[in-house]
Amino acid sequence: MAILSVQNLTLRFGGVVAVSNLSFAVEAGTIASVIGPNGAGKTSVFNMITGFYQPSEGRIRLGDDDLVGRKPSEITRLGLARTFQNLRLFPNLSVLDNVKSGMHSRTRQGVWGAIFRTGRQRQEERLITETAEACIRFVGIEEYAGRAAKALPYGAQRKLEIARALATQPKVLLLDEPAAGLNYEEKEQLIRLIGEIRDSLGITVLIIEHDMGLIKRISDKVTVLDYGRKIAEGKPDEVLRDPRVIEAYLGREEA
Amino acid sequence: MGPKTTKLLRLLLLAAAILLPFVSNNYWLDVATLALFYVVLGQGLNIVVGFAGLLDLGYAAFFAVGAYTTGILMTVYGWSFWLTLPVAALLAAGFGVVIGAPTLRLRSDYLAIVTLGFGEIIRILAINLSITGSASGIYGIPRPAIGGYPFSSQKDFYFLMLIIACLVIAAVSRLGRSRIGRAWAYIREDEDAAEAMGIDRVRMKLLAYSIGAIIGSLAGCVFAVKMSAIAPLSFSFMQSIMILLAVVLGGLGSISGVALGAVLVIALPEMLRSAEEWRYLIFGAALILMMIYRPQGLWPAGQEQAADEREAAGDGAKSVPM
Known part of the structure; x- marks a missing residue:
């Protein structure tokens, strides 16, 4: 089909x-x-x-x-997720934060939850982090997780873009x-x-x-x-x- | 700076802020209260400029919306101060959406021009409308009271602003480190990529703009009752620029930096008062030097975030095998 x-x-x-x-x-x-x-x-x-x-x-x-x-x-x-021909990462953000972006459309937490740190908000944050880490491991760049995206070698940046797209599930x-x-x-x-x-x-x-x-x-x-x-x-x-x-x-x- | 030092430093600053009214004279207490207004305004603008990367040159307009809403509702309709707050917040958010919806689709430069115009429109309206008291403004705004205790002295307003400033700082820093705050950072870094990752950029920018507007207007409400008289002069273009200056000077997107910037923007010209008419020249020169040697601000967001993360994730080392 x-x-x-x-x-x-x-x-x-x-x-x-x-x-x-x-x-x-x-x-x-x-x-x-x-x-x-x-x-x-x-x-x-x-x-x-x-x-x-x-x-x-x-x-x-x-x-x-x-x-x-x-x-x-x-x-x-x-x-439907995509990567770009000329890498479009979030250069100053960490690898983990880059990949977390993919989870945005899969989660719901809003202003209220963020300000009051509700139970649901914290639960969602954990889910976002776990999913992002799983995607980072999947493409094999876990050694760079805490670094800024722009500081990665070119090949790892390519993989990061794929991890970010995969995080949108x-x-x-x-x-x-x-x-x-x-x-x-x-x-x-x-x-x-x-x-x-x-x-x-x-x-x-x-x-x-x-x-x-x-x-x-x-x-x-x-x-x-x-x-x-x-x-x-x-x-x-x-x-x-x-x-x-x-x-x-x-x-x-x-x- | 380690996480423990940062925490200690923050506690010390708070303690100093609480003790200040007991050692300071009224003149410096007034300066400190004004600085706290700037801390709140700076944090509101920080969401728009620092987090979402949208240049707003007319932020004082929202300050004016809050001040005039409270002024008019209290003097003309005899409302209680506390009831004017939600009205001012709603009005500011409404203005934010009306200005933002058509312009936030455009790139940031256009937004800067529109916000500049909006700031002037609000100021000129205030000068010309009779309900806003024309050029002389609104006076005789009553003092607010809480549970029968009226706010009247310098000290009362200082503590009221200190509490508001702490609440706003806590709220803004939590927002910044949430799903919403990250979405703003993605938009600031690369709009198209953010959109491709499922972030509705127009909606998220509108949210940033409206939350900034609400914070600005709430500061305006308190400003109206603290001064008990307001006039268009307080909401000029220079006011917008000074708030923006606090944000840029302290460090875009950095909560501690913006608070520091706000205090400096108010305190430095006062400290230089002995230099008479030279003081703004010295202030200006200091700013230029700053921008040359430390353009990221006095307390950049990166440093602040690094310290917070070390504090939050003691296990951060496990993902880095080196």
């Missing part, structure tokens, strides 16, 4: 068509990827799904909920170029981590990525975009052999 589906999605900026009549579906419990050359419209698709851009046309559904027209915070509450996790800037060892860890997110947490993953090696190894399904259109879709091996895909990436061979 498709947990996330996009139908006839179009995005225009003035006269420029960034995404054109795009449809695809992500099956629950799988890892799906969207690939394509620079400027193909991948991040625009992500921004529409997460509510940061409003599509000009089309529908986006998460389970039974329609996502178009909702605020990003509402979409997160409905069970999503049904679907969107990763925007998670391997960008990682070295070989870190990429291997990332591949294992994404696999575990699907297998042991049961979260569906949608990835935008440039790194073909990574896509090939972990995707159950690949959708290829070029100039805002879908040009191929299917299992990674088949898709990457598709002449249209090769042409999009390498250009046409002159006869």
